[in-house]
Structures are given as C-alpha cells and as structure tokens.
Amino acid sequence: MSPTIRKAEAQDVPEIQRLYRQLDDHHAELLPEVFQAVAGDARGNDVVQTWIFRDDADYLLAELDGQVVGFVTVERSAHPKYPMFRPHEFALIDNAVVDKSYRGKGIGTALFQAAIDWTRSHGFRYVQTSVWNKNTGAQEFYLDQGFRPMTTRLELNTEAGAEPHHPTDG
DSSP states (O other): OOOEEEEOOGGGHHHHHHHHHHHHHHHHHHOTTTOOOOSSOSSOHHHHHHHHTOSSEEEEEEEETTEEEEEEEEEEEEOOOOTTSOOOEEEEEEEEEEOGGGTTSSHHHHHHHHHHHHHHHTTOSOEEEOOOTTOHHHHHHHHHTTOOOOOOOOOOOOSTTOOOSSOTTO
16 A cells, blocks of 8 residues: 655644654664663654744654554755855755565555655755765665765764774664
C-alpha cells in the first residue's frame, strides 16, 4: 500500500514530535559523542509550528490508514552570496524519518519523491541533503535515490594522543 503524502498542519505537531524522538534517539545511539538522549521533545512545539507555517519550507508527511508514519523537511536554500560562488538556489532536505515500524516498505522513497516534486514545483533543479558518516544506512538510501556526494567535512581533535572525534572507519 502506498502512503498518502501531504503537507503538515498545526494539528500534526504531536506526531511530528513522536517521529523526531525516534530520529533523535537513533542519532544519540549512532553518535553518542555528538548527540545525547533527551527526555521529552528536543524541539519545542513552537519550533515545529514555525516550520509548518514558513513560506519557503514544508514538512511533507507520509500517512498510512490515517496514521503519520514519516516525514521529510524541505526548504529553499542557496549558496552564500560571495563573489567566488555561482548563484545557486536549491531545495534542502534537513530532516527525514520513517517510523521504525514502517521501514523497508517504500515510505522513505515516497517521501523523497515528494521532496523532488516540491523542488521542481518551486522552480529548483537541485535538491541537497547531508548525512553523518556513521549513518551508512541513510547514505545507502540517498545514493539509491540518485544523490551523489558533493563535499566531505573533516574534524581533528587537537588534544595530544586523542582519537578522532568522528572516525571515518565506522
């Protein structure tokens, strides 16, 4: 069964918060040196509602049988206006999550297709996202969706004898 994709509304905030908790817990387990477990909602209702009502962004929700089972956030973005950059506006996927009970059922693919449709309908040719190195499952998913690597951010811990903060070997 294919999900219904729609834009979020104010009454969707509790379901969005529920999915954010899953996303945040995943990141805290995957990257405990960066993320920490949070009791309750890491993003206030006002933060989520602000996104819902932005003119240049949307939460796109996936529903099955009236239940929200995933979302993707997509927004207008651009290169900085520095002389060395060519003007380039694009859509940016900032967050994406599918309820852990519904993964592997095509929900993520449907959400990313909706994000691509959003990109085109807003006059952009490109959509970008970012992913942590250790999140290999998400990386594989994005590559399967047709994304290609653009940049790599590196970090060095300058304390003598310290291990790298984010080892690239997994």
